[in-house]
Amino acid sequence: MKIALLGYGKMGQTIERLAKDRGHEIVYTIKEKIKNYDLSKVDVAIDFSVPDAAFENITTCFEQNIPVISGTTGWLERYDEAVASCKENDGAFIYASNFSLGVNLFFELNKKLAEMMSSFPEYAIGIEEIHHTQKLDAPSGTAITLAEQIMENTDRKGWRLNRAEEGEIPIMAKRIENVPGTHVVSYKSPIDTLKIEHIAHSRDGFALGAIIAAEWIQNKKGVFSMKDVLF
Structure with a gap:
């Protein structure tokens, strides 16, 4: 090829x-x-x-x-x-916002978890992404894909970088040297927190x-x- x-x-x-x-x-x-x-x-x-x-x-x-x-x-x-x-x-x-096999499995897990959590509005949803300092865009395309999947399976109507209005998903974007890519989706209530996470070890x-x-x-x-x- x-x-x-x-x-x-x-x-x-x-x-x-x-x-x-x-x-x-x-x-x-x-x-x-x-x-x-x-x-x-x-x-x-x-x-x-x-x-x-x-x-x-x-x-x-x-x-x-x-x-x-x-x-x-x-x-x-x-x-x-x-x-x-x-x-x-x-x-x-x-x-694709991300071609990694692991991330694409993570996408499928994210959709299923969002569907399951849609019946529990007491949980606040958040996304965090961390990448190397050379990454030009924020939030990452992967984080946006995660947010869009959650929106398709819950009542959330949009996402916003670093903060969110009522009914939106906040995406926190961090830039740290030599981090290939980390994504965390969290569901937090006054009682407990559920998280799923993907950590890339290299490109x-x-x-x-x-x-x-x-x-x-x-x-x-x-x-x-x-x-x-x-x-």
Whole structure:
């Protein structure tokens, strides 16, 4: 499999290392926008770029018939446009706020717990996420996904960074050196507290999940999720 890496920060470099270990070839490591690149020899693009470049990178790939795996966050106000471009160009696309197998299991657990807790309004719901200081966006895409899942299964109507109004979910975002990613969902009452937590020990889990998604999407058309890949 011939891969174009869109974005070549720490995640891109980790993907490069693991992809080579799995026998794949990195054709490009692209730090800027990709309009001027010939992608004809590329089998798949893996996008961990920056929010300002992500949409153009993704849609350019669709126009050149290149499947896209994207983990860039902070651009999702244009996600529906990207989906429309994928369909218009008969492309293939997977976006995930987190590609880690463990996190995707955590997502399923989060949905089930929210459904169970919906009958107990005395519990206040909160989310905390901790990442390295180089992370550009806050809250993390993973934390937003967790909040959206809770909203779908409870009476909560929205989320807010670092504080919340009545009926909203507060997401506390912390930035600490050398933390790959920690997410905690808590339910607190005057009597007790329930918590579920995912702690990443390195970037390898995120990177490997993106590579597995890239392998899976070969010869497919449509818009998919990591749930399609893993379950």
